[in-house]
Amino acid sequence: QKHKFWETQPVGQFKDVGSSSLPEGPIEMPTPISEVKQEPYNLPSLYEWTTCDMGSEEVCNEVYVLLMNNYVEDDDNMFRFNYSKEFLQWALRSPGYYSSWHVGVRVKASKKLVAFISGIPVNMRVRDQVVKMAEVNFLCVHKKLRSKRLAPVMIKEVTRRIHLENVWQAAYTAGVLLPTPLTTSQYWHRTLNPKKLIDVGFSRLGERMTMSRAIKLYKLPATTLTPGLRKMELRDVPAVTGLLRNYLSRFAVAPEFDENDVEHWLLPRENVVDSYLVESQVTHEITDFFSFYTLPSSILHSQEYSILKAAYTFYYVSTNTALLQLMNDALITAKQKNFDVFNALDVMENESFLKELKFGQGDGQLYYYLYNYRLSQALKPSELGLVLL
Numbered sequence: 001q002k003h004k005f006w007e008t009q010p011v012g013q014f015k016d017v018g019s020s021s022l023p024e025g026p027i028e029m030p031t032p033i034s035e036v037k038q039e040p041y042n043l044p045s046l047y048e049w050t051t052c053d054m055g056s057e058e059v060c061n062e063v064y065v066l067l068m069n070n071y072v073e074d075d076d077n078m079f080r081f082n083y084s085k086e087f088l089q090w091a092l093r094s095p096g097y098y099s100s101w102h103v104g105v106r107v108k109a110s111k112k113l114v115a116f117i118s119g120i121p122v123n124m125r126v127r128d129q130v131v132k133m134a135e136v137n138f139l140c141v142h143k144k145l146r147s148k149r150l151a152p153v154m155i156k157e158v159t160r161r162i163h164l165e166n167v168w169q170a171a172y173t174a175g176v177l178l179p180t181p182l183t184t185s186q187y188w189h190r191t192l193n194p195k196k197l198i199d200v201g202f203s204r205l206g207e208r209m210t211m212s213r214a215i216k217l218y219k220l221p222a223t224t225l226t227p228g229l230r231k232m233e234l235r236d237v238p239a240v241t242g243l244l245r246n247y248l249s250r251f252a253v254a255p256e257f258d259e260n261d262v263e264h265w266l267l268p269r270e271n272v273v274d275s276y277l278v279e280s281q282v283t284h285e286i287t288d289f290f291s292f293y294t295l296p297s298s299i300l301h302s303q304e305y306s307i308l309k310a311a312y313t314f315y316y317v318s319t320n321t322a323l324l325q326l327m328n329d330a331l332i333t334a335k336q337k338n339f340d341v342f343n344a345l346d347v348m349e350n351e352s353f354l355k356e357l358k359f360g361q362g363d364g365q366l367y368y369y370l371y372n373y374r375l376s377q378a379l380k381p382s383e384l385g386l387v388l389l
């Protein structure tokens with residue numbers, strides 16, 4: 001009863017966990033497109049489906065406002081994600097995107113946008129199989145419409161539209177445990193602005209930890225330390241693509257990015273994504289890079305502050321510069337850009353630098369899921385080379 005909806009879906013079921021008899025791979029086979037339900041699922045009579053054209057300033061703003069007021073909050077209701085409009089356009093209009101996968105629900109009478117869910121296409125490698133998948137994200141139902149069982153119909157409708165494009169698998173994350181995680185990752189936070197994090201109540205001072213000691217503890221050099229570190233430019237896309245494809249091949253599950261994907265996901269965009277690389281000053285070879293994305297949060301109950309400026313570790317490759325030094329330069333760069341906190345999950349090789357760079361473990365999990373694809377056993381987070389926004 002707990003997972004009434006998810007027990008009806010082609011996902012690994014808790015009852016099947018550990019049964020090595022079930023084969024790894026798709027759970028349900030594709031059907032001919034002509035057999036996919038051609039018309040949208042039924043909504044309660046007051047509501048209607050809409051396709052959100054994220055290229056429209058007006059519609060993009062409606063999605064932005066819906067998420068700003070109704071999207072995910074932490075368990076203590078201290079923060080709510082506040083994805084920017086530029087970020088949403090970047091996240092949803094990636095190479096090969098389908099506008100039809102940007103699904104909204106409006107009130108028929110007022111045309112008010114009250115729910116949203118999205119998908120974008122990705123070539124995902126799962127062990128040695130490359131599978132066309134959808135990354136499903138930004139499921140949001142207005143606070144006033146919760147418990148009307150709208151989320152299941154949103155998920156079914158975006159799945160139907162994904163099936164119509166002959167895509168049969170998906171990847172998604174959630175902060176809640178559903179059947180059945182691909183992996184369970186932990187959030188880690190590196191304080192950059194200790195005073196603000198203490199003032200908002202996220203961090204606390206102890207007997208021995210005074211404000212001045214906290215400021216000293218998290219202090220960083222004013223400038224980066226790696227020789228040859230510079231911002232990524234368009235001309236670097238081929239080299240970065242080569243580095244990243246090779247690096248991601250070591251993980252059990254990871255996206256297969258081509259140059260078009262790397263140009264979209266990693267070329268710096270102000271207030272959206274920052275990417276820096278190391279160019280050897282002798283050979284001019286590109287040997288390493290790091291990137292982080294900008295995801296502010298509304299601070300929900302503070303008179304002093306309204307926005308938390310948070311940076312999130314994205315993709316990186318280290319071949320010549322130690323990852324520890326590379327990520328320390330990422331922290332220095334984020335501090336230079338006035339971020340308050342630098343966040344990371346324990347996926348990829350992040351565990352190797354988190355403690356030494358003074359990240360603290362958060363109290364939230366992020367569960368990763370695959371839709372219609374079974375793995376014989378869950379992955380360790382360090383076996384995952386995938387960052388979802």
Ligand SMILES: CCOC(=O)c1cnc2ccc(OC)cc2c1SCCC#N
Binds near residue numbers: 297308343362
């Ligand atoms: C200061 C550390 O916490 C966050 O950065 C933060 C910010 N906004 C959120 C909004 C919704 C939210 O819901 C789970 C969590 C946060 C978090 S903690 C988990 C994200 C990371 N890292």
